[in-house]
Amino acid sequence: MANNKSELKIKAIENGTVIDHITANKTLHILKILGLPDNETKNITVAMNVSSKELGRKDILKIENRELGHEELNQVALIAPEATINIIRDFKPIKKNKIVLPKKITSIIKCTNPKCITNYENEPITTIFNVVTENPPVVRCHYCEKLIKTEDIYKQFE
Structure with missing residues (x-):
């Protein structure tokens, strides 16, 4: 019997926001804060409780064709203070920032x-x-x- 390895790959997004290093099992809270899913935002990808060298376990959220605004990022920071935000354009990250909780x-x-x-x-x-x-x-x-x-x-x- 051959040793077949299965690998799950999450499709890259062309444009939008990727929130990485979310505290494990907190993505559903973030979706609720952001009011997602909604009628306008399509293709939301959620990976929950995945392995992470830095955090042990983490969540990842990809929101296609939507760049989160400053106020939305403040909301995310309240739930996921370790998160990083990647703005994607033409399949490439153009901006990567660690989330910052406002004062x-x-x-x-x-x-x-x-x-x-x-x-x-x-x-x-x-x-x-x-x-x-x-x-x-x-x-x-x-x-x-x-x-x-x-x-x-x-x-x-x-």
Whole structure:
């Protein structure tokens, strides 16, 4: 019997964004944050829990024909602080950057303090969080100063 090796290859994208080094099993959170899949974005490729020399296990997300904007990258940084972003044009990476969590996060998550002013229906206040630590991400509510830990951030995207 011959020793046949099977290899799964993920098709290269012509144009778009590749997010690599995503914390293992967090890609579905990122898809939810980005509102994907949607009617306009075609060909989204997800590789989950794959081997990585650097991280042990990681996820990879390829979004064809869409370059993520600054605000979207801030959202991704909250879930995957180790991620790298590759902008692809004509099948070649033209820009590769490590994701950077901004010092301030707005409108992405909610405060877990039920008494925080941002959680009152009568008060249309945008949530603002100051980043305390980047990896793992921990943020502090600008209004009530409640610390929101990484696991509480992840729960909001489940």
